Amino acid sequence: MAEMNNNAVKAGPGEPLLKVEDLEVVYTSRQEVVQAVNHINFEVRRGETLGIVGETGAGKTTTAYSIMRILPDRTAKILNGKIIYEGEDLLTLPENVMRNTIRGEKIAIIFQDPMSALNPIMRIGDQIAEALKYHNKEDLTPEQISEKVDQTLELVGIQKGRRYDYPHQLSGGMKQRVVIAIALVCEPELIIADEPTTALDVTIQAQVLAMIDELRETLGTALILITHDLGIVAQMCDNVAIMYAGEIIENGTVEDIYSGKMQHPYTTGLFGSLPDLEKKTDRLSPIDGLMPDPTDLPKGCKFNPRCPRCMDICREQTPPEIVDGTHRVACHLYAGMGQAAKAAEQVKEEA
Amino acid sequence: MGEPLLTVKNLKKYFPTKAGMLHAVDDVTFTIDEGKTLGVVGESGCGKSTLGKTILRLIEPTAGEVILDGVRINELSKSQLKKARLNMQMIFQDPYSSLDPRMSVAELIADPLIVNRVMSGKKQIEAKVDELMDTVGLASRLRDAYPHELDGGRRQRIGVARALALDPKFIVCDEPVSALDVSIQAQILNILMDLKDQKGLTYIFITHDLSVVKHISDDIAVMYLGKCVEKAPSEVLFAEPKHPYTRALLAAIPVPKVEKRHSRPQIIRGEVGNPIEPKPGCRFAARCDQCSERCLGRDIPLIETSPGHFVSCTLYEDQ
Numbered sequence: 010m011a012e013m014n015n016n017a018v019k020a021g022p023g024e025p026l027l028k029v030e031d032l033e034v035v036y037t038s039r040q041e042v043v044q045a046v047n048h049i050n051f052e053v054r055r056g057e058t059l060g061i062v063g064e065t066g067a068g069k070t071t072t073a074y075s076i077m078r079i080l081p082d083r084t085a086k087i088l089n090g091k092i093i094y095e096g097e098d099l100l101t102l103p104e105n106v107m108r109n110t111i112r113g114e115k116i117a118i119i120f121q122d123p124m125s126a127l128n129p130i131m132r133i134g135d136q137i138a139e140a141l142k143y144h145n146k147e148d149l150t151p152e153q154i155s156e157k158v159d160q161t162l163e164l165v166g167i168q169k170g171r172r173y174d175y176p177h178q179l180s181g182g183m184k185q186r187v188v189i190a191i192a193l194v195c196e197p198e199l200i201i202a203d204e205p206t207t208a209l210d211v212t213i214q215a216q217v218l219a220m221i222d223e224l225r226e227t228l229g230t231a232l233i234l235i236t237h238d239l240g241i242v243a244q245m246c247d248n249v250a251i252m253y254a255g256e257i258i259e260n261g262t263v264e265d266i267y268s269g270k271m272q273h274p275y276t277t278g279l280f281g282s283l284p285d286l287e288k289k290t291d292r293l294s295p296i297d298g299l300m301p302d303p304t305d306l307p308k309g310c311k312f313n314p315r316c317p318r319c320m321d322i323c324r325e326q327t328p329p330e331i332v333d334g335t336h337r338v339a340c341h342l343y344a345g346m347g348q349a350a351k352a353a354e355q356v357k358e359e360a
Numbered sequence: 361m362g363e364p365l366l367t368v369k370n371l372k373k374y375f376p377t378k379a380g381m382l383h384a385v386d387d388v389t390f391t392i393d394e395g396k397t398l399g400v401v402g403e404s405g406c407g408k409s410t411l412g413k414t415i416l417r418l419i420e421p422t423a424g425e426v427i428l429d430g431v432r433i434n435e436l437s438k439s440q441l442k443k444a445r446l447n448m449q450m451i452f453q454d455p456y457s458s459l460d461p462r463m464s465v466a467e468l469i470a471d472p473l474i475v476n477r478v479m480s481g482k483k484q485i486e487a488k489v490d491e492l493m494d495t496v497g498l499a500s501r502l503r504d505a506y507p508h509e510l511d512g513g514r515r516q517r518i519g520v521a522r523a524l525a526l527d528p529k530f531i532v533c534d535e536p537v538s539a540l541d542v543s544i545q546a547q548i549l550n551i552l553m554d555l556k557d558q559k560g561l562t563y564i565f566i567t568h569d570l571s572v573v574k575h576i577s578d579d580i581a582v583m584y585l586g587k588c589v590e591k592a593p594s595e596v597l598f599a600e601p602k603h604p605y606t607r608a609l610l611a612a613i614p615v616p617k618v619e620k621r622h623s624r625p626q627i628i629r630g631e632v633g634n635p636i637e638p639k640p641g642c643r644f645a646a647r648c649d650q651c652s653e654r655c656l657g658r659d660i661p662l663i664e665t666s667p668g669h670f671v672s673c674t675l676y677e678d679q
Contacts, residue, residue: 064541180631210403215612215627240614244621267618282546283616284575295546299511
């Protein structure tokens with residue numbers, strides 16, 4: 010069933026729901042400028058799941074916060090770019106419009122740490138109702154709101170009797186379910202889940218992921234899933250964007266990324282770092298070195314100091330984006346490949 | 361094969377709480393041969409960290425015996441224990457909180473040498489620190505850096521260097537890579553495996569990450585609510601998991617392969633139960649879909665179903 014649905018989603022109609030264009034975000038302090046997100050582009054269609062993968066400091070959360078417009082306003086600055094949601098650039102909207110009609114209502118976010126995302130002195134039922142009361146697009150009466158809270162709790166697998174509990178009375182997995190319930194209650198069109206299961210145990214993680222997947226199918230919600238776990242991406246996502254040092258260095262469908270063809274050396278390194286459950290390997294082949302300092306990014310390809318296949322050109326020039334169907338990779342290695350090259354060859358032949 | 365390096369017999373650790381006795385580690389028995397790695401897996405609250413600390417007597421056990429290299433750890437006096445600790449060390453989970461923020465890298469690594477008075481000459485200590493930093497892959501320019509200047513991976517390297525400083529035979533690694541990014545995680549795992557090969561170290565490797573544990577361990581023990589429910593050589597455990605909990609745990613790992621997409625077989629319902637004053641019987645019974653009356657009311661023994669493969673489940677009792 011799940012597979013069928015995936016296919017249906019992939020064929021989804023034309024215009025993307027969300028389109029991020031050339032986004033650039035920096036954090037400034039008195040001494041330095043941190044380049045958190047550098048000119049990224051991606052889109053999400055209705056009902057589709059996009060996985061954003063990367064390590065700590067890759068700019069995943071900054072991207073999510075930019076879409077929601079909840080970046081810390083004193084230090085963060087969006088220098089450039091557009092975030093187009095249903096044809097409208099969110100970055101140009103006044104804050105009150107953003108708050109009243111977009112945030113929580115059309116786009117909701119699930120934060121990484123359920124322990125700190127909930128208000129410790131408020132009953133969970135009230136926390137779920139809060140979002141609904143604020144947005145209340147259907148003019149629900151208090152009784153209807155209360156009923157909707159019960160329904161949402163049931164949807165995420167919590168008995169409705171527990172709506173009077175405080176967060177400390179719940180386990181980590183249940184708290185995350187409450188956070189998800191808060192995100193779902195207004196029936197948003199897009200959910201951004203920022204490492205939703207990182208703080209949870211594997212069996213609970215499996216429960217929560219299965220639930221998110223099921224809800225996405227029944228409600229048709231689009232999902233941006235931010236994670237560092239390539240296993241989760243393979244299970245959950247239609248499309249994948251791999252981020253490194255604030256850039257999307259490779260994106261495409263899961264099949265594109267996991268097939269290993271025309272793979273960015275960083276992506277190869279990420280896979281090499283994972284112990285294989287089926288084969289016995291003595292040594293892992295991790296990526297040498299560390300993420301570059303975001304206040305002082307290397308010239309050319311940002312990955313060049315750690316890249317095992319680095320060439321001279323990589324230290325000088327920003328790599329071009331090579332496109333092959335749905336698969337895009339920013340790497341000099343594949344300069345002679347992809348659609349553009351094929352097309353050029355064809356022109357030559359014809360001539 | 362001669363005597364095992366470490367023997368743990370009927371080890372128990374109960375914590376008194378207002379609601380009653382919390383059975384953190386409940387009657388755990390195993391042995392590890394020299395140069396081997398035992399992986400201990402389980403979810404949070406199953407008692408795996410307590411097990412590690414109780415073996416090293418960082419926490420006093422409630423009952424049971426630990427014999428390391430012929431020494432009965434539980435019978436040692438305080439000063440004898442201090443000496444025994446030269447042989448057994450620990451690498452902690454969180455490299456952010458296990459290092460003194462006011463000590464430099466060189467001081468942190470020299471610290472165990474000075475505290476245990478194994479070396480006194482300044483030059484001698486310096487040379488040893490250099491050697492250790494080299495072993496764990498810390499650049500010598502970082503000698504005078506402080507922990508806050510370093511990333512998690514480098515901090516964990518300091519943790520490894522500190523554990524190695526006294527040339528122990530046995531190290532308990534308590535989730536040493538859980539706080540790290542995958543690429544850094546792989547670097548640390550490689551260091552630990554190289555050290556094992558070079559120095560013949562014996563590890564207990566505690567983790568919740570099953571793919572990591574399979575990679576590094578010779579044997580794996582699966583814990584659930586203080587009990588060891590299954591123990592087997594790591595290949596065998598992954599090929600033929602027997603306990604329903606082990607099977608559920610393995611099924612829950614998201615596999616980074618597209619072909620395995622949406623193939624999640626069964627997901628266990630519910631959550632880990634209460635470790636306070638548990639009733640006799642299988643602790644997993646409430647979440648188990650193969651639970652029968654036989655599973656309740658009595659303790660289920662750990663039986664050897666094939667050489668080296670132990671399981672505590674009524675499904676295998678008659679074999």
